[in-house]
Structures are given as C-alpha cells and as structure tokens.
Amino acid sequence: MKKTELQAKSLKILTALAIKLGVKRPSTNRKEDLIAEILTAIKVSKLKAGGVKTASAGKPPASSSSKSKASANKHNGAQKVSFAARKRQATARPGEVALAPVPAPLFEHKFVTPVHPMPANTASPYDHLGELPESYGTGRLFFAARDPYWIYAYWDYTWNQMEEMRRVARYGELKLRVHAGRDSQAPVQQEITLNPAARNWFVQVDHANADYCAEFGYYDHQGNFITASRSYPTHTPSDRMSSRTDARFVTIPFHISFRELFEMVKAYFKDGEELADVLHRLQAAGFPFPFDYERTHADEQALGDMFGKDLFRSIRMGSDVVTEMFQRRLREETSSGLLAPPSPMGASFGAPIPRGFWFNVNAELIVYGATEPKARVVFDGKEIALKPNGTFRFQFALPDGSYDMPIAATSPDEVETRRVFLHFVRNTSEQDGVGVVQHSEGLIPPSSSKGESTKSE
Amino acid sequence: MPQGYVALVLHAHLPFVRHPEYSHFMEESWLYEGITETYVPLINMMDGLLRDGVDFRLAITVSPPLCAMLTDPLLQDRYVQHISRLIELTEKEIERTRWQADFHELAWHYHHKFHTARNTFCDQYQRNLISAFRKFQDAGKLEVITSAATHGFLPLMRDIPQAVKAQIFVARDHYHECFGRDPRGIWLPECAYFQGIEKVLSEAEIRYFIIDTHGVMFAEPRPRHGVFAPVFTRSGPAVFARDIESSKQVWSAEEGYPGDFEYRDFYRDAGFDLDYEYIRPYIHPDGIRCHTGLKYYRVTGKTNHKEPYRPRIALEKAATHAGNFMFNREKQVQHLAGNMKRPPIILAPYDAELFGHWWYEGPDFLNYFIRKAHYDQKAFSLTTPAEFLERHPTQQIVTPCESSWGNKGYSEVWLEGSNSWVYPHLHVAAERMVDLARNHQHRGEITERALRQAGRELLLAQSSDWAFIMKTGTTVPYAVRRTKDHILRFHRLYEQIKGGNIDENFVSYCEWKDTIFPNLNYHHWA
Numbered sequence: 001m002k003k004t005e006l007q008a009k010s011l012k013i014l015t016a017l018a019i020k021l022g023v024k025r026p027s028t029n030r031k032e033d034l035i036a037e038i039l040t041a042i043k044v045s046k047l048k049a050g051g052v053k054t055a056s057a058g059k060p061p062a063s064s065s066s067k068s069k070a071s072a073n074k075h076n077g078a079q080k081v082s083f084a085a086r087k088r089q090a091t092a093r094p095g096e097v098a099l100a101p102v103p104a105p106l107f108e109h110k111f112v113t114p115v116h117p118m119p120a121n122t123a124s125p126y127d128h129l130g131e132l133p134e135s136y137g138t139g140r141l142f143f144a145a146r147d148p149y150w151i152y153a154y155w156d157y158t159w160n161q162m163e164e165m166r167r168v169a170r171y172g173e174l175k176l177r178v179h180a181g182r183d184s185q186a187p188v189q190q191e192i193t194l195n196p197a198a199r200n201w202f203v204q205v206d207h208a209n210a211d212y213c214a215e216f217g218y219y220d221h222q223g224n225f226i227t228a229s230r231s232y233p234t235h236t237p238s239d240r241m242s243s244r245t246d247a248r249f250v251t252i253p254f255h256i257s258f259r260e261l262f263e264m265v266k267a268y269f270k271d272g273e274e275l276a277d278v279l280h281r282l283q284a285a286g287f288p289f290p291f292d293y294e295r296t297h298a299d300e301q302a303l304g305d306m307f308g309k310d311l312f313r314s315i316r317m318g319s320d321v322v323t324e325m326f327q328r329r330l331r332e333e334t335s336s337g338l339l340a341p342p343s344p345m346g347a348s349f350g351a352p353i354p355r356g357f358w359f360n361v362n363a364e365l366i367v368y369g370a371t372e373p374k375a376r377v378v379f380d381g382k383e384i385a386l387k388p389n390g391t392f393r394f395q396f397a398l399p400d401g402s403y404d405m406p407i408a409a410t411s412p413d414e415v416e417t418r419r420v421f422l423h424f425v426r427n428t429s430e431q432d433g434v435g436v437v438q439h440s441e442g443l444i445p446p447s448s449s450k451g452e453s454t455k456s457e
Numbered sequence: 458m459p460q461g462y463v464a465l466v467l468h469a470h471l472p473f474v475r476h477p478e479y480s481h482f483m484e485e486s487w488l489y490e491g492i493t494e495t496y497v498p499l500i501n502m503m504d505g506l507l508r509d510g511v512d513f514r515l516a517i518t519v520s521p522p523l524c525a526m527l528t529d530p531l532l533q534d535r536y537v538q539h540i541s542r543l544i545e546l547t548e549k550e551i552e553r554t555r556w557q558a559d560f561h562e563l564a565w566h567y568h569h570k571f572h573t574a575r576n577t578f579c580d581q582y583q584r585n586l587i588s589a590f591r592k593f594q595d596a597g598k599l600e601v602i603t604s605a606a607t608h609g610f611l612p613l614m615r616d617i618p619q620a621v622k623a624q625i626f627v628a629r630d631h632y633h634e635c636f637g638r639d640p641r642g643i644w645l646p647e648c649a650y651f652q653g654i655e656k657v658l659s660e661a662e663i664r665y666f667i668i669d670t671h672g673v674m675f676a677e678p679r680p681r682h683g684v685f686a687p688v689f690t691r692s693g694p695a696v697f698a699r700d701i702e703s704s705k706q707v708w709s710a711e712e713g714y715p716g717d718f719e720y721r722d723f724y725r726d727a728g729f730d731l732d733y734e735y736i737r738p739y740i741h742p743d744g745i746r747c748h749t750g751l752k753y754y755r756v757t758g759k760t761n762h763k764e765p766y767r768p769r770i771a772l773e774k775a776a777t778h779a780g781n782f783m784f785n786r787e788k789q790v791q792h793l794a795g796n797m798k799r800p801p802i803i804l805a806p807y808d809a810e811l812f813g814h815w816w817y818e819g820p821d822f823l824n825y826f827i828r829k830a831h832y833d834q835k836a837f838s839l840t841t842p843a844e845f846l847e848r849h850p851t852q853q854i855v856t857p858c859e860s861s862w863g864n865k866g867y868s869e870v871w872l873e874g875s876n877s878w879v880y881p882h883l884h885v886a887a888e889r890m891v892d893l894a895r896n897h898q899h900r901g902e903i904t905e906r907a908l909r910q911a912g913r914e915l916l917l918a919q920s921s922d923w924a925f926i927m928k929t930g931t932t933v934p935y936a937v938r939r940t941k942d943h944i945l946r947f948h949r950l951y952e953q954i955k956g957g958n959i960d961e962n963f964v965s966y967c968e969w970k971d972t973i974f975p976n977l978n979y980h981h982w983a
Binding site: 124126127129130131132135136138140142144145146147148150152154156199200232235237238239240241242243244245246247248249250251252253254255257258259261274275276277280293294311362364394395396397398399401403 | 847
C-alpha cells in the first residue's frame with residue numbers, strides 16, 4: 001500500500017488499519033505519524049513473510065509463497081519439512097536430473113469433508129451384519145516387505161489355536177523366525193519371541209534388495225523348532241541405483257499385440273525367458289521379424305552408442321548422488337516424503353487455523369416482509385420474486401457506510417402501492433485484534449438475530 | 458522436428474461413494490466438487506483447444522470407480538440438484554454482497570462458473586462426462602488410460618495372484634464398456650509396482666504403466682537414460698517414470714506454483730464464513746458446515762489475514778507460470794537431447810484434482826501451457842505415452858524397483874499401525890472369492906448374481922483409499938465402516954453361496970447399494 005493511498009483514508013480507518021497490522025497502541029493521533037507507523041508495519045510484515053521477491057527469468061517467483069503452504073501442511077498433520085531440508089534449495093540448472101531436495105507435498109488429500117458423525121444405519125436388517133471376526137484360523141503367515149528395511153508379518157490363528165500352541169511350547173512362547181533367503185534352509189537372521197497378544201509384527205531387517213522369508217512356530221520341550229506356518233519369500237526393494245551398467249535394447253512394435261508377438265517367438269523360448277528377452281535375443285541374431293527393428297548385427301555397445309552415452313555419466317552425476325538423494329528421502333522421518341502425495345482428500349495453500357484466543361464480530365442485514373402473494377414488489381429498483389405465501393427475505397453484507405433501500409409493493413390489480421424507505425448506517429471501531437468481517441464456525445448466531453439486525457435502521 | 462517430448466498425465470480418481478440409502482451423503486460431495494472444479498473445467502479447456510485448432514496431446518486416467526460414478530444415474534441426478542442449489546446460493550450472494558464490490562464481482566464469477574458447469578454437464582454432454590473424454594480420445598487428442606478396478610493396492614495382494622488379475626481384468630472390461638476399445642495404458646494405483654505385475658498387464662494387452670522416479674532409477678540394470686526414456690519390462694509392457702523437475706514445480710509445497718499469493722485460497726469458504734442461518738440450506742442437512750465452493754479470498758500471505766480474491770490478476774499469474782513452466786521444459790529438453798542423442802521424454806504426472814479443486818487456476822495454467830507449447834516454442838512437442846512408444850519402439854529392458862509414490866516411496870502409507878488390520882480380512886476374502894470362482898459352476902441366475910455381487914464387495918473393500926484415509930486421519934470412521942461393510946457383505950454372500958441357501962433379498966439389497974461393474978465377470982478370479 002502506498003503512502004498516497006493511505007493519505008486518502010480517514011484517521012479512523014488508519015487507526016483500524018494500524019491495529020490490524022499489529023501496531024498495538026497507535027502512539028499518535030496525527031495522521032502523518034500514523035501513516036509512518038503503518039508503512040513501517042507493512043515493511044516488517046513483508047520481511048517476515050519473505051515477501052521481497054527476486055524472481056528472475058526462468059525461475060518461478062515462488063519462494064515467498066512456499067512458506068504459507070509449508071506451514072499449512074504442518075498444521076494439517078501432513079508431513080513436516082525440516083528446516084535443514086528447506087535450506088537445501090535446488091541448485092540444478094534446468095535439464096539436469098534433479099539433484100534438488102525433495103519437495104514437500106502440496107496436499108495430502110484430494111477432498112476435504114468436515115468431521116461428522118456417521119449417519120445411523122437404515123432400518124434394513126441387512127445393515128447389521130455384526131462385527132468382523134478377530135481371526136479366521138487359516139494359519140496363513142503373511143510376510144511382505146514394506147520398504148527396504150521393514151517387513152510386515154501377520155499370522156492368522158484363532159485364540160484357541162494360539163493357546164493350543166502355547167500349551168505345548170517351551171516356556172509357552174511363540175516365535176517368528178526370519179531367514180535371510182528364499183526358504184527356511186537359509187540362515188536364520190533373527191528370531192522374535194512374540195508377545196502373547198500379538199497378531200502381527202513389523203520386522204526390521206539389515207539389507208535392502210535382499211530375499212527374506214519367515215516361519216511362525218515354537219520350540220517344543222525337547223528344544224526342536226516346530227513350524228506352524230511358513231511364509232512366501234519376500235524381497236526388500238532397493239534403495240539405490242544398481243551397480244549393473246550393462247544394457248539390452250529391444251524393439252517391441254506398439255501396433256502388434258503381445259499375443260501376436262508371443263505367437264511369433266513361442267518356439268524359441270528358453271527356460272526363464274520372457275517375451276522381451278526372446279525378442280531381444282532373436283533381434284540380436286538378426287531374426288527376420290515382420291517389422292523393422294533398430295539393429296541387426298551390431299553389438300549392445302554399438303546400440304548403446306547410437307542412443308547416446310550413459311546419461312548419468314554424461315551429465316557428470318554419479319550413482320552415489322542419485323542414491324543419496326533417495327536414501328535421504330527414506331531416512332528423513334520428519335521430511336515430507338519426496339514426491340507427490342497421492343490419493344484422496346485435504347491440505348492447504350492457505351494459512352493455519354489461528355491458535356489461542358480470538359474474537360470475531362460481524363453484522364449483516366436481513367430485510368424481510370410479506371404482502372399479498374400476487375403483489376409486485378420492487379426492491380431497490382429491481383422486481384423480486386415472492387415466496388408462494390407472499391413473504392420475502394434478503395440478507396446483505398453490511399460493511400461500514402451509509403445505505404438507502406427503497407422498497408415498494410403494488411397490489412395485484414395495480415391500483416395501490418405501498419412504499420418503505422429504509423436507511424442504514426454502520427460505523428465500526430475495533431480494538432485489540434478483533435476479527436473483522438468473517439464469521440467462523442464457532443460463531444453461533446443469537447437466536448434473535450433477525451430482530452437485532454433490523455434494529456440497525 | 459522437436460528435440461524432445463513432454464507428456465502430461467493426469468490421474469483422475471475418486472473412491473466409489475454412492476449411498477442410495479440416504480437422501481444426502483457428505484462424502485458424495487467429493488464427486489460433485491470434482492465435477493464442478495476439475496472435470497468440467499478440463500473438458501471445457503479441451504473443447505476450447507479443439508475449437509481453436511490447437512493440436513494438443515494429453516493423457517488422463519479415468520479410474521474405473523470414477524467412471525462408474527460419472528455414468529451412474531442416481532449420482533448424475535444428485536449432481537444436478539447440487540449444482541442447482543449452488544446457483545441459487547450465488548443468486549443470493551449477488552444480492553447480499555451488493556455493497557461490497559470485491560465480493561459482488563466474485564459472486565457473479567461463481568454464478569457464471571456454476572452455470573457453465575451445469576450447462577456443460579446437462580446440455581452439452583447429457584449428464585455423461587465420460588462421453589466427453591471419449592470424444593477427445595476419438596479425436597486423437599486425449600489418451601484415456603485406466604487404473605485397477607477399485608484402485609486396490611496391488612503389492613499387498615500379490616500372494617493371491619487371482620486377486621491382482623481380477624483388479625486388472627475387471628478394469629479392462631469396464632474400460633471397454635465405457636470407451637469402446639481396450640486400454641493401452643494403466644496408472645497403477647498409487648504408482649505401486651511389484652515385480653510380476655507386468656506379466657498380468659501383458660496378458661491384458663496393456664502396453665505401458667507409470668511409476669515413480671525411483672522405480673526406474675533403481676531398476677536392474679541401471680537405466681541408461683534415467684527417467685527420460687521409457688524402459689521395457691521383461692514381459693513386454695513399457696514403464697514411464699515421473700520426472701522430478703517438472704513435478705516439483707507444480708507439486709511442491711516449497712516451490713510449486715499453486716501457493717502464489719495471488720491464487721485463490723482453498724480453505725476460506727462461504728460454508729464456514731457466512732452467517733449460519735443464511736448458509737444453512739446450502740450445507741449439510743444436519744447443519745454441519747462444509748465447503749460450498751464459494752471461496753472469496755486469495756492466499757494473500759502466510760498469516761491468517763486474507764484479502765479478496767482477484768480472478769483477473771490470478772489468471773495473469775497462471776499465464777506467467779505457464780510461460781515459466783514451458784521455458785523450463787525447453788531448457789530441460791535441450792540439455793537432455795544434447796546428452797542422449799535421441800529425443801528425451803519428460804513425463805509429468807499429477808493428480809487431476811490438483812487442477813481446479815486445490816489449485817483453482819490449475820486448468821487455466823494447463824490451458825495456457827498447452828497453447829504456448831503449441832505456438833511459442835519448437836524445442837518439444839506434447840505427446841502421450843502411447844504415441845511416444847509408437848514412434849520409439851526400441852528401448853532398454855530392465856526390471857523396475859518396487860516402489861510407490863507415497864510418503865518415503867514404498868508401501869508405508871498403506872501398511873502401518875492404523876490400517877494393517879484390514880489385510881488379514883482382505884486376504885481371506887480374496888481366497889474365498891477364488892474358491893467361489895473355481896468351485897461353483899453355473900447353478901442358476903441367483904447364484905450368478907450372488908457370485909458377481911461377492912466380486913463387487915471384495916473389490917470395493919480392496920480400494921486403497923480406505924487404508925489411505927485411515928493413515929491420514931481424515932474421515933476415518935467412514936473408511937473403517939466401508940471396509941467392514943463390504944467384507945461383511947462378502948462373507949455373508951460367500952456363506953450363502955457355499956451353503957446353497959442364497960437369500961435373494963439380501964443379494965438384491967447388495968446390488969442396490971453397491972452397483973459398480975454391473976457386468977462383472979467373476980471368472981477373472983478362477
């Protein structure tokens with residue numbers, strides 16, 4: 001806001017503005033001094049907001065806006081962004097594979113609905129099907145990698161089945177045995193004594209990109225491990241770039257279905273090969289396919305050269321850099337989780353809901369009345385539609401100011417006209433940070449609001 | 458000849474929420490808000506591009522649940538009621554704000570917007586927005602891809618392969634019903650990839666899928682061109698991975714465009730701001746305040762103080778940001794092309810509902826970007842993944858890394874303390890469904906109906922959205938209730954089918970409530 005704009009305002013409005021800007025006790029009644037205080041307050045608030053923009057060509061002027069969103073995300077219980085992460089700003093030029101720090105997510109949900117009680121079920125007896133069982137007793141041991149270093153396990157046994165096992169187990173203990181390999185012949189990586197009430201477990205393991213499997217069971221009184229159930233093997237995902245840099249290229253024409261391609265090569269499959277493997281091997285050998293493919297007899301290196309060098313080498317970015325970037329994402333418990341958040345529902349570009357004491361006051365104007373249902377009512381020069389019973393009701397925002405409102409009703413036979421001239425003045429002064437105009441959810445209107453509103457006249 | 462390509466992929470998905478048992482149900486508003494704020498603006502944008510002869514390319518997932526809701530007569534009726542109520546509210550708002558010029562102009566702005574939405578929905582597309590997406594696809598401008606049937610989190614189903622297969626094949630069948638052709642691409646729910654899914658996709662003739670950056674970066678062996686070229690899996694389907702740079706500019710809370718102070722603030726909504734008695738007819742019938750879509754303020758700054766929204770200035774800002782986005786893509790493409798000696802592709806996937814719903818000016822940003830990319834630069838062309846693969850069918854073979862686009866990049870969001878309880882139930886139900894599909898030959902119409910309904914209940918319970926909501930703590934009671942209800946209905950149907958005592962009234966009741974996939978083929982579980 002410029003000085004000239006402020007000079008055009010009344011002392012009263014300037015005082016209100018000063019209060020709004022956090023000048024707790026405007027120290028003067030002189031207009032020029034007040035304007036000076038306001039300008040200082042605006043400057044300070046801009047600095048605090050990081051509002052001094054230094055946008056340059058090719059870069060979005062986003063730095064100032066980011067903080068509002070970050071704070072909003074935090075407010076929503078979305079992922080927090082550490083200060084250190086914020087400081088690591090992008091330094092890569094356009095085109096470089098992003099070495100940038102992980103951006104915090106913009107929002108965590110697609111849509112927001114307020115917390116509300118679940119509506120009561122309808123009268124249908126089919127709405128009341130009881131509760132889910134605690135377990136089914138299938139004896140399944142589920143064991144699945146959740147990320148490079150954690151595996152989730154659950155075992156589906158009924159309480160009675162568990163009790164029966166505990167009865168014959170040494171010390172009454174049930175165990176989860178984790179093997180570092182695809183079957184129970186692999187070395188035992190760890191053995192967990194389970195809490196009697198536990199039905200699942202998150203197991204921490206040592207290696208990403210590695211096979212694990214598990215057994216659920218117990219030791220008998222002779223010290224033999226008795227296996228009640230075995231899991232399928234699971235493979236922890238990788239958390240870094242592969243050290244393998246060999247490359248196989250293949251042409252898979254888009255217009256030919258997989259089924260047709262399979263028919264072309266089904267006689268040539270070797271053990272363990274899949275469609276792309278066979279196509280690649282045959283194309284390397286110059287097999288006469290009914291479609292063009294990129295190479296005939298060149299070796300893989302030549303084909304690689306045709307497509308350019310290893311991108312990461314050519315832009316001087318080693319696998320260590322890329323890997324570090326992703327591992328940081330995994331490690332940072334307080335960080336956002338790098339890329340976009342997915343699925344449905346909520347977060348914010350706006351500001352957090354205010355904390356602490358607050359007070360909002362507003363006044364609106366309700367004008368209502370009634371006449372004969374078929375009468376014609378003109379409200380401030382505009383004909384309005386009456387409700388079937390002849391009533392009407394309008395609500396108006398009422399900012400500070402002075403307002404005139406002529407209303408006229410003409411009888412259905414156009415013979416008689418009745419006129420009302422309403423005049424309103426609103427003149428507000430605020431102190432100590434009273435919210436200005438908006439209602440909030442917590443502002444419950446007085447039951448006699450209609451009557452009070454009309455008293456403005 | 459462009460030096461490279463940019464592919465924008467929007468993922469439009471909402472969980473199947475449809476409650477005929479209530480006259481009004483809060484969570485159904487997710488769909489209505491999506492229609493008004495995202496799907497209709499995108500459709501209007503594409504109609505404008507067609508009208509103006511702009512040769513554009515765009516890819517969009519229309520997930521099967523969203524597809525089902527957009528073609529559902531009950532929800533179509535309810536949307537018309539919803540938007541008509543909002544138009545009525547804007548009429549009142551035009552009067553109410555007569556002495557507040559800023560807000561008065563905004564009231565008119567929303568009045569026009571909601572009118573346009575109703576006209577597009579009712580008159581232009583006869584309440585069926587899928588026909589719009591189909592039209593753009595048939596015109597060769599839009600590529601519509603699918604997702605898993607109910608957006609199930611596939612890595613945690615892998616021990617029951619038929620459950621994974623059903624999610625994919627039911628989606629394929631449904632896509633065919635809606636778009637008159639088979640899908641060529643799929644958005645794996647939550648971009649969650651596990652080794653082996655490509656085999657199922659290959660059987661379904663799905664030619665490509667999309668995963669997060671590290672899913673390709675950590676592939677075995679190392680991808681020669683990072684995420685700037687697709688790769689082939691050993692089973693044949695190709696994989697495109699997200700480009701971080703272009704994602705960050707739009708998504709990032711730290712650096713993204715949508716938080717610009719001139720853009721519309723999402724949270725300040727008339728549903729919360731206005732006098733309770735006045736707004737009450739337009740919020741939840743139980744009197745619970747909720748979003749109406751009338752939002753009068755701009756982001757303004759980092760404090761709670763908000764200034765009135767100024768659409769024209771915001772629109773200029775969207776144009777500036779679109780120009781900036783284009784400039785950065787040009788530089789990115791030029792830099793990459795010099796190193797790769799082949800045209801790179803930059804894949805920029807986003808949640809569709811970011812555009813318009815969260816980022817109100819998002820559709821304008823897209824519109825500007827597409828037009829500028831067409832007229833103002835030569836470095837890159839817009840493309841779709843399928844078009845790119847048609848032109849560039851030779852790619853490296855790798856095995857991607859298991860990954861998702863959730864927090865920390867793997868499965869943690871959908872598998873942690875708040876939601877892990879669902880999986881034993883889902884696994885037992887899936888195994889029972891396999892048992893039903895394999896062991897129950899056709900025994901009359903009622904058995905067929907019960908089998909189909911059992912499949913629907915299982916699929917609806919498997920939606921990844923419920924676990925996600927439990928984790929993020931938003932509408933948790935609803936997510937828990939949906940999970941339990943579908944599993945309980947499934948078990949009741951299972952027991953009745955196995956026991957040969959099917960209660961037709963119960964089957965009818967479930968069919969009435971959970972209408973998704975009317976032509977579901979339960980043999981996919983066999």
